[in-house]
Amino acid sequence: MxxxxxxxxxxxxxxxxxxxxxxxxxxxxxxxxxxxxxxxxxxRPPLPQAPLRRGPAAAALAALRFAARLAADIVRCGIQVTALVVHPRMPIRPGILAVRSGCRTPAGLALSAHAITVTPGELVVEIGRDGTFYVHCLDVEASARAAEADQARRCALLEGPGGGGEDAR
Amino acid sequence: MTALLQGLAIVAILVGTGFSVVAVAGYIRLPDVYCRLHAAGKVGVFGVTLLLVASVALGAQQPGKAVLLLLFLVLAGPATSHALASAAYRMGLGPRAARRNDLPPPPPR
Known part of the structure; x- marks a missing residue:
């Protein structure tokens, strides 16, 4: 364009x-x-232009799938955090986890960080220079089991086949 | 139809207000700034979303405007939580009662 x-x-x-x-x-x-x-x-300052890695139809379909997953995550997240807060013993096991982003583009990195933060019980605290996400989790043991696989899936959806490879610097 | 919309609005107001109250309770009950941001940034956004739905159902807000406000809220809410968490980390506020902490020490100010 x-x-x-x-x-x-x-x-x-x-x-x-x-x-x-x-x-x-x-x-x-x-x-x-x-x-x-x-x-x-x-x-407005000039925005960086990322090359489109797939056709417009495939990109629109991936964007729709990403938005649908995001909407479902927002609803699940609200309900799960509410259940934790109103629980009498508040069963949280907090901690901060390092998760390799695997994103190749700054846009992929930013959207992944946003998607992690709307994931139930997870919040990106910091992004390292090597693209590592430092994620605060309300249940660090459960998050540690799924975090890397979830991020690889997220990255593949955002950046197309091959996403989840070398980190964006 | 009007009665249906009013019923929807009442349910949305009650549930949305409930979520907003829970967000405040979480802010008080949870142990540190990072945990509190989960309650304030996520449950709070959910509560406001339902109140927006109620305002559309009551005709106080145009649907197009509500969709845009919702979009801004969903985009800005997590970014705000991240900015506050990052600021807390750079100020040297560590997580309390953490089972695991992979975060390196903050850069010197």
Whole structure:
């Protein structure tokens, strides 16, 4: 996608977000939204462009699967942490676990960290220079058994076949 | 239809408020900053999500706006939890009663 086309798509997305947030399709409001969107694009620092590693259809399908898993994790997470908090003895075994990210791109690293943090009982505290996640777990023994395999699955979904290989530096 | 939406809104308000109260209880009961962020950042977001659903069902909020707010909440909530946890680590606040701690000492300030 050319730079101009990408900017136009981003501008349109910002304008639509503005229209949805203000809830008005009045021409004056849309004109103001167009100006605000252009201002945001002008002031925003340049974002790194990661090459698309698969076709648009496969990428959209993977994004949908990732979003569905994320939504399910958010619901499970809310319920599980609630059950722990209201339990009279609060059966937690906290600890911090080092988990190799295996991501090859900064976007994969960031989205993996986000997905781990919405996973029930897990929270990314720090990301090491070698791409290692330091994850705080409410049940460190249970998380230690599944963390590496879960991260490899997450990375493969985000970065396509071969994801989960050499770390992003 | 209106009665159904009002019923949905009442359930969402009750459950959402319940989750928000649990988030505050977790903030008080859990032992350290890292554990507390699980309650505040996750259960709290879940509670607010249900309150947003209630506001849409009652017609106080447009669905498009609610979806966008939900999206921002889901994107920003975990990022905020991570930022607070990272700040606590860099300030030298270690986890209490940790069964295991793979985290290296924080970098000098």
């Amino acid at each position: 050319s730079r101009r086309l990408r900017l136009a798509a981003e501008w349109l997305a910002l304008l639509l977000a503005y229209a949805a947030l203000t809830g008005s399709a009045h021409p004056g409001n849309l004109a103001l939204g167009a100006l605000v969107a252009a201002g945001v694009l002008a002031l």
